[in-house]
Structures are given as structure tokens and as C-alpha cells.
Amino acid sequence: MYPKSIQKLVELFSKFPTVGPRTAIRFVFYLIKLDQEKFDELLSSVTDLRKAIKICSFCFNPFEALDDGNLCPICRDISRDKTLLCIVEKEIDLISIEKTKKYKGLYFILGGTISLKKSDSRKIRIEKLKEKIKNSNFQEVIIATNSTTEGETTALLIERELKHLQIKITRLGRGLPIGGELEYADEDTLSSAFEGRK
Amino acid sequence: MYPKSIQKLVELFSKFPTVGPRTAIRFVFYLIKLDQEKFDELLSSVTDLRKAIKICSFCFNPFEALDDGNLCPICRDISRDKTLLCIVEKEIDLISIEKTKKYKGLYFILGGTISLKKSDSRKIRIEKLKEKIKNSNFQEVIIATNSTTEGETTALLIERELKHLQIKITRLGRGLPIGGELEYADEDTLSSAFEGRK
Amino acid sequence: MYPKSIQKLVELFSKFPTVGPRTAIRFVFYLIKLDQEKFDELLSSVTDLRKAIKICSFCFNPFEALDDGNLCPICRDISRDKTLLCIVEKEIDLISIEKTKKYKGLYFILGGTISLKKSDSRKIRIEKLKEKIKNSNFQEVIIATNSTTEGETTALLIERELKHLQIKITRLGRGLPIGGELEYADEDTLSSAFEGRK
Amino acid sequence: MYPKSIQKLVELFSKFPTVGPRTAIRFVFYLIKLDQEKFDELLSSVTDLRKAIKICSFCFNPFEALDDGNLCPICRDISRDKTLLCIVEKEIDLISIEKTKKYKGLYFILGGTISLKKSDSRKIRIEKLKEKIKNSNFQEVIIATNSTTEGETTALLIERELKHLQIKITRLGRGLPIGGELEYADEDTLSSAFEGRK
Numbered sequence: 001m002y003p004k005s006i007q008k009l010v011e012l013f014s015k016f017p018t019v020g021p022r023t024a025i026r027f028v029f030y031l032i033k034l035d036q037e038k039f040d041e042l043l044s045s046v047t048d049l050r051k052a053i054k055i056c057s058f059c060f061n062p063f064e065a066l067d068d069g070n071l072c073p074i075c076r077d078i079s080r081d082k083t084l085l086c087i088v089e090k091e092i093d094l095i096s097i098e099k100t101k102k103y104k105g106l107y108f109i110l111g112g113t114i115s116l117k118k119s120d121s122r123k124i125r126i127e128k129l130k131e132k133i134k135n136s137n138f139q140e141v142i143i144a145t146n147s148t149t150e151g152e153t154t155a156l157l158i159e160r161e162l163k164h165l166q167i168k169i170t171r172l173g174r175g176l177p178i179g180g181e182l183e184y185a186d187e188d189t190l191s192s193a194f195e196g197r198k
Numbered sequence: 199m200y201p202k203s204i205q206k207l208v209e210l211f212s213k214f215p216t217v218g219p220r221t222a223i224r225f226v227f228y229l230i231k232l233d234q235e236k237f238d239e240l241l242s243s244v245t246d247l248r249k250a251i252k253i254c255s256f257c258f259n260p261f262e263a264l265d266d267g268n269l270c271p272i273c274r275d276i277s278r279d280k281t282l283l284c285i286v287e288k289e290i291d292l293i294s295i296e297k298t299k300k301y302k303g304l305y306f307i308l309g310g311t312i313s314l315k316k317s318d319s320r321k322i323r324i325e326k327l328k329e330k331i332k333n334s335n336f337q338e339v340i341i342a343t344n345s346t347t348e349g350e351t352t353a354l355l356i357e358r359e360l361k362h363l364q365i366k367i368t369r370l371g372r373g374l375p376i377g378g379e380l381e382y383a384d385e386d387t388l389s390s391a392f393e394g395r396k
Numbered sequence: 397m398y399p400k401s402i403q404k405l406v407e408l409f410s411k412f413p414t415v416g417p418r419t420a421i422r423f424v425f426y427l428i429k430l431d432q433e434k435f436d437e438l439l440s441s442v443t444d445l446r447k448a449i450k451i452c453s454f455c456f457n458p459f460e461a462l463d464d465g466n467l468c469p470i471c472r473d474i475s476r477d478k479t480l481l482c483i484v485e486k487e488i489d490l491i492s493i494e495k496t497k498k499y500k501g502l503y504f505i506l507g508g509t510i511s512l513k514k515s516d517s518r519k520i521r522i523e524k525l526k527e528k529i530k531n532s533n534f535q536e537v538i539i540a541t542n543s544t545t546e547g548e549t550t551a552l553l554i555e556r557e558l559k560h561l562q563i564k565i566t567r568l569g570r571g572l573p574i575g576g577e578l579e580y581a582d583e584d585t586l587s588s589a590f591e592g593r594k
Numbered sequence: 595m596y597p598k599s600i601q602k603l604v605e606l607f608s609k610f611p612t613v614g615p616r617t618a619i620r621f622v623f624y625l626i627k628l629d630q631e632k633f634d635e636l637l638s639s640v641t642d643l644r645k646a647i648k649i650c651s652f653c654f655n656p657f658e659a660l661d662d663g664n665l666c667p668i669c670r671d672i673s674r675d676k677t678l679l680c681i682v683e684k685e686i687d688l689i690s691i692e693k694t695k696k697y698k699g700l701y702f703i704l705g706g707t708i709s710l711k712k713s714d715s716r717k718i719r720i721e722k723l724k725e726k727i728k729n730s731n732f733q734e735v736i737i738a739t740n741s742t743t744e745g746e747t748t749a750l751l752i753e754r755e756l757k758h759l760q761i762k763i764t765r766l767g768r769g770l771p772i773g774g775e776l777e778y779a780d781e782d783t784l785s786s787a788f789e790g791r792k
Binding site: 583 | 785
């Protein structure tokens, strides 16, 4: 249907998160009609991104490298609490937590979750995680995976793998979210909200 | 547009919770086409309901009166913990909590919420609540209003009104609900989830 | 969980169109808390409805009977065009068409649709329809079933059944609805819109 | 919050159609984690697109230029009907119509719509359109704008501007879309469906 160069790009854009073929074709038309100047700006920004961004050798958080250092600004920040480690599924979860300004420890990005069906722990950085913990002095490890089935399964695996290290392991509190109504809350959420009352 | 008898019923059904005129007219056509037997069953069930149901004189929970007693089965149940009181906005919230089977105390149904704009505390049973608490021996009062703006405003009012009674007052725990994702959680919910970790 | 009289009514309300158990229980609490005066008004309105409403012996439209007549105001209206018949699935479709004020003929309410799987034509008033058409002088029969799979299947059945009567049979025009966008229109709709251009 | 190179790209992606800041950041993380090979493929595909694609000098449809020609394959196709012109808002509408395989004439892409508030006809290629029509031998001009307020306003403007050229001007048929139900159709759609019955 489409010319080959459009078709090719529709396929590549369709692999972007949340993008389907219908949105992909809109992206292509957007690019076709973009001013040359703005097109060049986009292209160079994408190229710059790959040059500028390194992956932190400790927590796997992408960061803008200013020198030869391999640690991201959070891991490098001497004011952060080095006895606290928060394990998250992905980069954006780290950002969500940072936005709360309530957590002052370090992070570790797992790079995904495992699923019940094919519990392939090699998909996530579980070995790297164990290695980091062994070589550090954490006093509490907070498993901050999502409260989804995959997130919970992953959390259980991590708990099992870290058990013998005898560090305090905690999980995020469950309860009513802001705006939540009792009428629509599931029984587990409501039970947690009761247990966590204060 | 519609015959008078239909129009009248559309108006009355439109006052039912969640029902708009479009649904109301569908209800009317449903009633028109209902078998005589099923129509009579519906009518007598509605009439029976009003005869059978009393409002509990302590907690305001509707219940099926089997004798002359004025207390609902929960308030009457000697195995319930009489030192715990859970304050809810409405009947259905009580049911949601009962379904968790985690709470064994008594309830008090406020009958609604107050809003910030017109903080009319007479809309809810705040005086009745204070009276009940004064005449009982509660050791903890759990304010289980919704986590909405109205629910929070109402909770603050209740806290203020009960302060001088020097009973322990608690609120439901806030946090990630089951199925919740960090990426989509608001900052307050996430902060609460961190504070409530365990 | 609920008292018997509540449970019974939840079951009966759950059979109302669009109503599930969650809404049904809200209806019950609404009824329990209703003022006696308003409750009586509702009850008498429902009773009145069944007394006041007859089903038209020609088109099966419910109407408020003022005398012994068996025809609804539309069928009785001498200004309506007796050569035009519009076949609809249900009462509310008739009302939708009347609201447009563009159609001046008569109606026939089928009472439902047939489905491809179990093409049980006895579910709808197809025999009654044929009988009415034979005994009248219609020059055009408009099949105004929905454009859904069931509606289309039903329309095809009616066309087949009426074929030998050699009356002009028409279907509603297909095309872009008001507010519709080409980008989101399916191919059949768009083809119809092109064919029906003017 | 984000490193500068990420922030910059979030801004640029946020200008893509349907993309907000939340999706933009997910795109950035997707790009950061992409294999070098796949990243290069994406980059070269984007660059190729701009090199390969020309805008048709007649209809403004983007096409893959194989030689020095300035016309897209549709405009160049000798089997297409040169007496029919279909005016659409944007590229994707042309594609939607082509998919129906029902239209065999030429196209003209307006490049947008005008709005009632600021009826700035310079935003769309109305002068170019008039010029093309004057220099061609069209016998019918089909205004295939969306059925939205903006689309209808634009169609009215085009009709006014083309009036004096005394060519037959048509609009897409309005009616029930495939899958549409009478109960939920607005009155104008239903009126059109009745008028367009066949």
C-alpha cells in the first residue's frame, strides 16, 4: 500500500512503546511534513542522545556522562543514604520515586519482570543484583516492583534469592490510593488498608 | 413525547443512582413487557423490602428485623469487638469491609460526606456519632472515609470533633492498590507506599 | 451476605437492562432510604404504568389507552402516510425515528433480532409482520434494523420473507455519521458514503 | 529532572501527533536501550524517508520518487478517471479512501481545515485548489472532508469558493455507519439515513 520507505518506517515506529500501525503512519506523515530545520534538530537530538547517555555501572540508570565516570548522579551523590537500596522494574519507576522526594537511598533497575508462566530469571538482572548487594553494606532492601501479577512474582523471586544474605527486605505499603473509594477497592487492597491504618 | 404514565416513571427512575433518562426509558419498556407474574414478584419484593428492613439504632445499617430488636446483626453479635469503631460514609462501604473478613469491630454509617465549599456538617450524622462514642467504651475509632477530596474533608472534620474525647483515632493506610503501577501512581500515593513499607 | 429481602431484590433489579449486581444493591439502598411519600409515588407510578399502557394491535408500540381503542396514536393518526411501513427492532428505535420528525409513515416493532448462530425467526414477529403487510396497502417497506451483525441478519431474513409480496423494500442509508472522521471509518462505511454522495 | 539530552528529545517527541510527555519519555528510554544495529536502522530509515519522498505537485500526496517526475503514482496513473476530483483534509484520508478500492478519480489534499472562530482560509490550500480546478477538466468535485464541525465549515467554504466554476460539487453520504444503532444515532445522522434509504 505505502511506498517502501514509508512502509519500512511504519514497521520501525510500530515497535515503539504504545505505538500501533495507525499511530506509526501519522508519525511518518509528521516527519515528511516537518521543516528541514526542525527535522535536522530532531535527527541530531537523537544522535546526541546516544552519544551523551551512559548506563550507570551500579544501578543501570541512564545518565548524561560529563566525564569518564561510570556512575550516575544518584549513585555518585555523597548525600544519598548508602545503606538503603530500592529495586525497581524500569527507569521510569525510578523517576516516579525521585519525584516524591521522600526516598534518599540508592536504586537498582531490574530491567523488567519475570512472569509466572516462564519464570526466566535471566531476563532480569538478578545475578547482577546479588553481586551488588554482596559487595555493599545495605541495611534495607526495598523491593518496589509494581503491584501487578508480574511485579509480585518478581518480588517473590527476589525475596527468595536474597533471603540467605540476611538483610532486612521490605515491600511498598499496599492500601487505598489517593482518590480511591472503598466501594470499588478489591478485598486485598482494603485488607491492607486496614492492617496499615495509623 | 412519551405518554404521561411513561414520562412520570422516567422521571422517577432518573433519580435512581447511576440512572439517566436513556436508561430510565429502557427500564420503563422492560416493565411494560414483563410477564404479569414477574411484575407482581417485583412489586411484592419492593413492598416486602420496606416492611422487612429496619435501620439499626446504633450504626444506621439497614437490616432485616426478625423481632422487636433495634440493633442490626453486627451490633448484636457478642463476638464482635466492642472497643473498635469503624466510621464509613455509606452502607455499601460497610459491606465492602465486611467482605474482607479482616475487621471484627463495630461500625457507624455517616450517611454521606461534607464538601469543602459548603461544609454543612448537619448533612452527616456527626452529632449522633459523638453521642454514641460518649456512651460507649471504644479504644480506637477508625475513620474509613473514601480517599477522595470529600472523604478527606469529612475525615478532618471528624478528627477535629472527636479530638477532645481522647480516644485513639486512626485512618486507613494509603499505598499502592493491588494491580497498581509506580509509573501511574500519584506522588502522594507513592510517598505513602514508601512510608508504609514493611 | 445480605438479608433475604435485599438479596431477592438485588436479583430482580439485576435483570433490568444495563444493571449488574453492584448497581442493583445501590438501587436497593436508594429504595430503603427513600421518604415514605416518594416511595409511595414510585410504587403507584409503576402500578399505574401497567394499567395505563396497552400494546398497539397493529405496530406493537406501547401507548396510553384513553378509550377502548387498540391502536396507538401513530397508527390512529389520519395524517400519517399509510403507504409507508418502517420496521424497527424495538420500541426505543421508533422513538429515535419519531424525534427526527422526518418520517411520516407507520411502524412495526419486531421485538428483537435473530442471530446468525440460532436463526430462530420465531423470536421476532415475522409472521405477524407478513400478515399485517398482506392486509394493508403499503407501497414501501423500510427495514430500519440496526447496522449491527444481528440487525443485518434480521434485515436479510425479512427481505427474503417479503420478496414474493412484490412491494418496494428499502434499507436505511449507510454513510459517515455526523462527527465521523474518514481516518477512523471502516471501509464499508466509507464505500457507502462514496456511493451515497450527493 | 532529566539530563539535558533526554529533556530535549522529550520536548521534540511531545510534538509528534498523539504523543504527550509521558509517552515521549518512554520513547527516549526505548531509544537508549535499542541495540546499536537497530538504532542505526531506524536512523537511516528516517534519513532515507526524507530523501526518497517527494510531495506530488498536483495533489500534494507524498510519494516515493523513482525518477525526476513530480507527480505521485495516482496522478500519473492513466487508468484513473481524470474527470473526478476528491478533496480531502489530509494524507491519511486519501489512504482510507484508496483502501475502499471504490474511487478511481484524482485527489487534492487540503492540508488541514479551517475553524469557525478564526476562519483563516490561508491555512489550507484553497487558492492552489482553485488553480488546479481551473486548469483541469473535472466534471465532479467530491468534498470529502470529515463530518466534524471543522470539516463541515471547510466544506462550506470550498463550496462557496468553487460555486462560480459551475462544476458539479458533491459531498459524502451521511448515514448510519456499519455497526451503528438507531438508539444511539443523533437526529441528523438518522434523518440522513432515512433520506438516503435505498
